Amino acid sequence: MHASSPQGFLVHHGRAGIKETSPDFTVIASEVPAVASAVFTRSRFAGPSVLLSREAVADRSARGVVVLSGNANVATGAEGRRDAEEIRRRVAEAIGADENDVLIASTGLIGHRYPMPLLRAHVASLRWPFPGADFDAAATAIMTTDTHPKIRRARCGDARLVGIAKGVGMMEPDMATLLTFFCTDAAVGPVVLDDVFRRVMDRTFNALSIDTDTSTSDTAAVFASGLAGHVDLVEFERALGALALDLVKDIARDGEGATKLLEVRVTGARDVAQAKRVAKAVVNSPLVKTAVHGADPNWGRVAMAVGKCQDDLDIVPERVTISFGAQEVYPGTPGPKELERVAEHLKNAEVALQVDLGVRPYSTAEFTAYGCDLTEGYVRLNADYST
Amino acid sequence: MHASSPQGFLVHHGRAGIKETSPDFTVIASEVPAVASAVFTRSRFAGPSVLLSREAVADRSARGVVVLSGNANVATGAEGRRDAEEIRRRVAEAIGADENDVLIASTGLIGHRYPMPLLRAHVASLRWPFPGADFDAAATAIMTTDTHPKIRRARCGDARLVGIAKGVGMMEPDMATLLTFFCTDAAVGPVVLDDVFRRVMDRTFNALSIDTDTSTSDTAAVFASGLAGHVDLVEFERALGALALDLVKDIARDGEGATKLLEVRVTGARDVAQAKRVAKAVVNSPLVKTAVHGADPNWGRVAMAVGKCQDDLDIVPERVTISFGAQEVYPGTPGPKELERVAEHLKNAEVALQVDLGVRPYSTAEFTAYGCDLTEGYVRLNADYST
Numbered sequence: 001m002h003a004s005s006p007q008g009f010l011v012h013h014g015r016a017g018i019k020e021t022s023p024d025f026t027v028i029a030s031e032v033p034a035v036a037s038a039v040f041t042r043s044r045f046a047g048p049s050v051l052l053s054r055e056a057v058a059d060r061s062a063r064g065v066v067v068l069s070g071n072a073n074v075a076t077g078a079e080g081r082r083d084a085e086e087i088r089r090r091v092a093e094a095i096g097a098d099e100n101d102v103l104i105a106s107t108g109l110i111g112h113r114y115p116m117p118l119l120r121a122h123v124a125s126l127r128w129p130f131p132g133a134d135f136d137a138a139a140t141a142i143m144t145t146d147t148h149p150k151i152r153r154a155r156c157g158d159a160r161l162v163g164i165a166k167g168v169g170m171m172e173p174d175m176a177t178l179l180t181f182f183c184t185d186a187a188v189g190p191v192v193l194d195d196v197f198r199r200v201m202d203r204t205f206n207a208l209s210i211d212t213d214t215s216t217s218d219t220a221a222v223f224a225s226g227l228a229g230h231v232d233l234v235e236f237e238r239a240l241g242a243l244a245l246d247l248v249k250d251i252a253r254d255g256e257g258a259t260k261l262l263e264v265r266v267t268g269a270r271d272v273a274q275a276k277r278v279a280k281a282v283v284n285s286p287l288v289k290t291a292v293h294g295a296d297p298n299w300g301r302v303a304m305a306v307g308k309c310q311d312d313l314d315i316v317p318e319r320v321t322i323s324f325g326a327q328e329v330y331p332g333t334p335g336p337k338e339l340e341r342v343a344e345h346l347k348n349a350e351v352a353l354q355v356d357l358g359v360r361p362y363s364t365a366e367f368t369a370y371g372c373d374l375t376e377g378y379v380r381l382n383a384d385y386s387t
Numbered sequence: 388m389h390a391s392s393p394q395g396f397l398v399h400h401g402r403a404g405i406k407e408t409s410p411d412f413t414v415i416a417s418e419v420p421a422v423a424s425a426v427f428t429r430s431r432f433a434g435p436s437v438l439l440s441r442e443a444v445a446d447r448s449a450r451g452v453v454v455l456s457g458n459a460n461v462a463t464g465a466e467g468r469r470d471a472e473e474i475r476r477r478v479a480e481a482i483g484a485d486e487n488d489v490l491i492a493s494t495g496l497i498g499h500r501y502p503m504p505l506l507r508a509h510v511a512s513l514r515w516p517f518p519g520a521d522f523d524a525a526a527t528a529i530m531t532t533d534t535h536p537k538i539r540r541a542r543c544g545d546a547r548l549v550g551i552a553k554g555v556g557m558m559e560p561d562m563a564t565l566l567t568f569f570c571t572d573a574a575v576g577p578v579v580l581d582d583v584f585r586r587v588m589d590r591t592f593n594a595l596s597i598d599t600d601t602s603t604s605d606t607a608a609v610f611a612s613g614l615a616g617h618v619d620l621v622e623f624e625r626a627l628g629a630l631a632l633d634l635v636k637d638i639a640r641d642g643e644g645a646t647k648l649l650e651v652r653v654t655g656a657r658d659v660a661q662a663k664r665v666a667k668a669v670v671n672s673p674l675v676k677t678a679v680h681g682a683d684p685n686w687g688r689v690a691m692a693v694g695k696c697q698d699d700l701d702i703v704p705e706r707v708t709i710s711f712g713a714q715e716v717y718p719g720t721p722g723p724k725e726l727e728r729v730a731e732h733l734k735n736a737e738v739a740l741q742v743d744l745g746v747r748p749y750s751t752a753e754f755t756a757y758g759c760d761l762t763e764g765y766v767r768l769n770a771d772y773s774t
Contacts, residue, residue, distance in 0.1 A: 044702045045694030075690055110687030111720045213674045214695050286598045287769055294770030300497030303462055307432030308601050315431045333498045376763040382674055383681030
């Protein structure tokens with residue numbers, strides 16, 4: 001077991017045969033009933049995994065999650081629902097849990113049923129308690145088109161936190177669904193954990209956008225075993241937030257075809273919702289993303305993207321300020337020297353855009369959105385990938 | 388004058404010196420007061436041209452429009468507003484019109500003032516009445532990054548219609564703003580023309596999306612001189628609609644880097660607004676656009692894009708049907724033969740996706756959105772373009 005893994009969690013990772021050659025079946029389970037919270041895709045085409053997990057976590061208690069990689073089990077009708085229920089029930093039996101205490105997450109091809117005989121045989125081979133808690137192996141086993149596993153660890157007092165994530169499109173339904181799971185041995189009450197997790201997700205994973213597309217299977221969950229005792233809650237939220245943000249940046253850097261991490265910070269907004277709306281309009285603009293890719297100091301595109309928030313009538317060009325890194329470019333027309341500085345900043349692996357809306361003089365409402373550049377590599381990956 | 392041009396309109400096209408070598412200054416003017424209607428970008432960064440034109444057309448009467456190509460006059464502050472007012476006033480004087488009866492439209496670089504001495508000299512050289520009505524030349528003079536001029540003509544009884552358009556991104560603020568102008572000699576009342584024009588725009592130009600970005604300068608206007616007398620209004624709306632749709636398809640085909648026209652028809656919706664929302668979600672999805680580009684029969688991406696309409700709780704996967712061309716792919720899993728047929732359809736220059744939402748059994752609410760594929764050429768064009 002990794003020295004800094006949270007107590008009380010065990011991990012199974014193996015090959016059930018969904019994929020040809022790589023691990024595709026993961027179970028993360030708590031030895032004791034854990035406090036849990038989860039957020040899911042809001043897609044109208046959400047698959048049975050999401051529907052079952054949503055029910056399982058409703059009572060804010062769970063034993064763990066089974067993750068199948070290579071098959072999303074989406075658009076598979078009533079049979080797909082029954083398949084998901086069966087796998088979950090069998091895994092629950094294997095770890096001595098109630099089936100309603102186990103979440104299930106799937107990622108991969110859409111419109112194909114699970115290879116049920118293979119999965120049944122694999123689950124039958126599970127021996128509880130699992131012999132270890134190799135979260136690094138779990139981070140690898142849940143990957144699809146990711147180029148490397150994403151795992152981050154943190155401490156908070158005596159407690160430990162670990163988070164793993166996968167996903168490189170936002171969110172490609174066939175291959176690049178976003179899945180992320182956090183485990184901690186901190187003792188945090190169910191209502192507080194739910195509050196903290198939703199706030200953290202809103203500022204991290206919900207602030208991430210690779211290409212505006214949304215998967216049918218996105219799932220983020222946290223499990224707290226409580227074995228390390230109570231922690232300072234402010235410190236805990238800070239630690240979980242930092243850990244989640246690191247994972248988000250790992251994902252953005254590994255975005256399909258991406259060469260640069262793009263951070264768009266919007267300040268001076270009427271409220272956080274407005275700041276988020278503008279930040280997402282900028283981080284998602286294909287013209288901003290291509291300009292960042294080409295290191296083109298085309299600040300007019302940022303103004304254009306801000307202007308897309310048509311119903312925000314309190315945004316007026318006369319009060320908006322736009323900066324690239326430390327260099328302000330609007331209002332006023334930047335000279336050749338300023339444009340040079342902007343072009344220099346755009347050559348970095350991390351590009352920071354700031355937009356102050358100036359809607360209210362002393363507003364503290366701000367939001368930072370995370371994304372990546374749009375490249376020929378993205379088009380190549382997604383045009384040439386064949387079902 | 389072109390044999391099929393509407394009576395009562397004269398066109399000036401020339402080189403004022405905004406661009407280095409090509410025509411950049413166009414005036415389309417009616418010899419008599421014309422009934423007029425116009426719709427504009429809703430961008431919060433709309434430039435003074437849009438603001439002035441919005442005021443000019445408010446009384447549904449106008450003499451014409453001056454179009455400056457190569458400089459958008461956006462983000463130029465109070466001076467930019469004064470420049471636009473001056474140009475418009477001088478052009479109005481030159482054609483013997485009230486300044487409030489002249490629209491102004493600009494497209495090109497953002498954040499730079501007009502070259503006012505050059506423009507003043509050019510306007511001073513105008514002689515009214517203009518010697519001709521060469522709409523083909525006007526269609527060329529308003530271009531920026533378009534690869535060819537867009538012009539379409541139609542008849543309606545004794546009346547003639549002509550429409551010109553420019554724009555290849557939707558809508559690139561520096562270069563690819565959408566401008567489109569229609570002239571007709573049909574006699575149509577101001578309230579009716581406004582109604583008809585807004586309905587036509589909603590089903591044509593507002594159904595078009597190249598890359599989800601929205602320019603600060605988009606302008607669409609119609610002028611009716613009335614010299615050909617009254618027309619059947621249903622026939623008139625049909626003619627104007629067909630003409631506008633042809634221009635929209637011309638633009639989509641000429642979209643930045645585009646190789647294919649993409650039509651997404653959504654039927655069986657609760658209402659037209661829902662049909663439009665879903666059609667736009669599909670036509671704008673980068674993963675759908677790249678799949679179309681790569682002729683990849685990846686129907687799961689269409690399901691994913693429909694699923695993005697998260698607040699449409701009456702959309703349920705069990706009632707949705709998805710087809711590529713004549714081939715249905717969902718519900719059920721398409722076999723190799725069906726996928727072959729889909730791949731064949733995707734190789735066409737015009738790709739048609741149909742989504743029936745099945746929200747209501749006898750719904751007639753439908754909407755067709757128009758767009759293009761997403762290609763490495765788009766990224767190349769927009770990453771390498773330098774301000």
